[in-house]
Amino acid sequence: xxxxxxxxxxxxxxxxxxxxxxxxxxxxxxxHRADGTIERYKAQIVAKGYTQSYGVNYQETFTPIAKLxxxxxxxxxxxxxxxxxxxxxxxxxxLHGEISEKIYxxxxxxxxxxxxxxxxxxxxTLYGLKQSPRTxxxxxxxxxxxxxxxxxxxxxxxxxxxxxxxxASEFEMKQFGNLKYFLGIEVAKSKHGIFLCQRKYTIxxxxxxxxxxxxxxxxxIEQNHKLFQCLNSANIDKGRYQRLVGKxxxxxxxxxxxxxxxxxxxxxxxxxxxxxxxxxxxxLRYLKSILEKWILFSNxxxxxxxxxTDADWEGSKDDRxxxxxxxxx
Numbered sequence: 001x002x003x004x005x006x007x008x009x010x011x012x013x014x015x016x017x018x019x020x021x022x023x024x025x026x027x028x029x030x031x032h033r034a035d036g037t038i039e040r041y042k043a044q045i046v047a048k049g050y051t052q053s054y055g056v057n058y059q060e061t062f063t064p065i066a067k068l069x070x071x072x073x074x075x076x077x078x079x080x081x082x083x084x085x086x087x088x089x090x091x092x093x094x095l096h097g098e099i100s101e102k103i104y105x106x107x108x109x110x111x112x113x114x115x116x117x118x119x120x121x122x123x124x125t126l127y128g129l130k131q132s133p134r135t136x137x138x139x140x141x142x143x144x145x146x147x148x149x150x151x152x153x154x155x156x157x158x159x160x161x162x163x164x165x166x167x168a169s170e171f172e173m174k175q176f177g178n179l180k181y182f183l184g185i186e187v188a189k190s191k192h193g194i195f196l197c198q199r200k201y202t203i204x205x206x207x208x209x210x211x212x213x214x215x216x217x218x219x220x221i222e223q224n225h226k227l228f229q230c231l232n233s234a235n236i237d238k239g240r241y242q243r244l245v246g247k248x249x250x251x252x253x254x255x256x257x258x259x260x261x262x263x264x265x266x267x268x269x270x271x272x273x274x275x276x277x278x279x280x281x282x283x284l285r286y287l288k289s290i291l292e293k294w295i296l297f298s299n300x301x302x303x304x305x306x307x308x309t310d311a312d313w314e315g316s317k318d319d320r321x322x323x324x325x326x327x328x329x
Contacts, residue, residue, distance in 0.1 A: 216289035233273035
């Protein structure tokens, strides 16, 4: 609360006539480390945005966060150039700038003005920090932000010191040292490069699906499979199927060997059947067999890009179209 007031996030005011307040609530979460131990307890105050009307309370909204592909590029660059990686956390994150319409929010408990009404006029929207790399004269400092977590890499110590001082003057920052865990991805740096893994994320997914005690399997799908729409197969919970496939999509960032299969099972989101769920569960059992495998961004000293591609002929049993795929290394 002190940090929000220090950053001039809102003004405590009386509610103007004809205006309605947007409610707020506290959200308490527990941040875990890669080994499952508790890292810290976190409290956030959030506005109930679903009570607002577009064009009345707000106009267009946009939060610039890094895509996972961008994070992978940054990690690959740091590995190839042998640059250090640090993780930072913004304790209270918001977007500097004017809001198109004034938003009046119920103030948190304990905040009152002289009139006794608990209303905050938001001057800055919660979440969203603009990001961009700084580059000149061969000195590079790159900062990537995902909501309130950020990764920094650099090739000049003076630049990173300057950046740290600037961030500390603008925001309440917390430095976690060398990057080890980010968005469910475990990171380990060595002389060979940077290793990535999602072991904890996979274990949590296996626990959720009650497959943690299942027997691992060596292959994620049968060879020369012909997975297609099967109207004779039993119906399943489509929402659960979509959630599991969505998590497999996220896992493919460090498990590129399941990318093709995830693409296949994603084609049946609209009409998922037991046959398709069986394939998803088989992929999960396969992931259990490779829990300790890591993907390496090697330190090979060059930026050479290699590409591989392949295609079949009328491989889809549903519409007889060809299937192609490519990968870049």
